[in-house]
Amino acid sequence: MEIQTFNVAGIILLTPPRFGDERGYFSETFNAARMKEIGIPGPFVQDNHSLSRARGIVRGLHCQLSPHPQGKLVRCTRGSIWDVGVDIRAGSPTFGQWVGATLSEENGSQLWIPTGFLHGFCTLSENAEVQYKCTDYWDRDCERSVRWDDPLLAIDWPVTPKDAILSAKDADALPFSSVDDWFHM
Numbered sequence: 001m002e003i004q005t006f007n008v009a010g011i012i013l014l015t016p017p018r019f020g021d022e023r024g025y026f027s028e029t030f031n032a033a034r035m036k037e038i039g040i041p042g043p044f045v046q047d048n049h050s051l052s053r054a055r056g057i058v059r060g061l062h063c064q065l066s067p068h069p070q071g072k073l074v075r076c077t078r079g080s081i082w083d084v085g086v087d088i089r090a091g092s093p094t095f096g097q098w099v100g101a102t103l104s105e106e107n108g109s110q111l112w113i114p115t116g117f118l119h120g121f122c123t124l125s126e127n128a129e130v131q132y133k134c135t136d137y138w139d140r141d142c143e144r145s146v147r148w149d150d151p152l153l154a155i156d157w158p159v160t161p162k163d164a165i166l167s168a169k170d171a172d173a174l175p176f177s178s179v180d181d182w183f184h185m
């Protein structure tokens, strides 16, 4: 399995092997023991699946606060997305820094985003389907949304604010300056 880590400690980009033959391919997309070996502890309790019909849809930046913070293991099973994690762990030397990666049906890569991070993605294709495993259950009261295009984050999104397609919730998200001590290292 290909593994990539970043200067923002905690985020892992992994690409499980695909075994191709004349029929197509087979890939083990999740193996709890292998994930633990590479530093993705789980356990995972909820699977999510979203479909975004247009290119340029931004979902995020979201997280859940205690007592239901969520780690997420994200993959794109149709089309492609640019997936982003932002370090918001108070005291982290990389607080406010972000990592972005292209996840696609073609590359089969997955991004592990631990608790203490904001998560969001921008679709790079029409009909992008994203499936992700979460380490805790959804809890509406613990959910927070932070502005995807906050200038303090300066995330290099592949879409401009003029062209981005957002939910009403994301269009009305909190500024990054409001993220102070949501999470502690």
Ligand SMILES: Cc1cn([C@H]2C[C@H](O)[C@@H](COP(=O)(O)OP(=O)(O)O[C@H]3O[C@H](C)C(=O)[C@H](O)[C@H]3O)O2)c(=O)[nH]c1=O
Residues within 6 Å of the ligand: 048, 050, 059, 060, 062, 063, 072, 119, 120, 121, 138, 167, 169
């Ligand atoms: C997240 C979630 C939502 N919902 C319901 C609530 C709404 O009625 C509907 C759409 O929710 P929302 O607009 O928050 O969906 P996204 O904008 O894709 O939110 C997600 O976007 C980013 C990328 C994330 O990492 C989070 O998992 C999540 O916040 O699904 C549920 O029933 N369960 C859930 O776990």
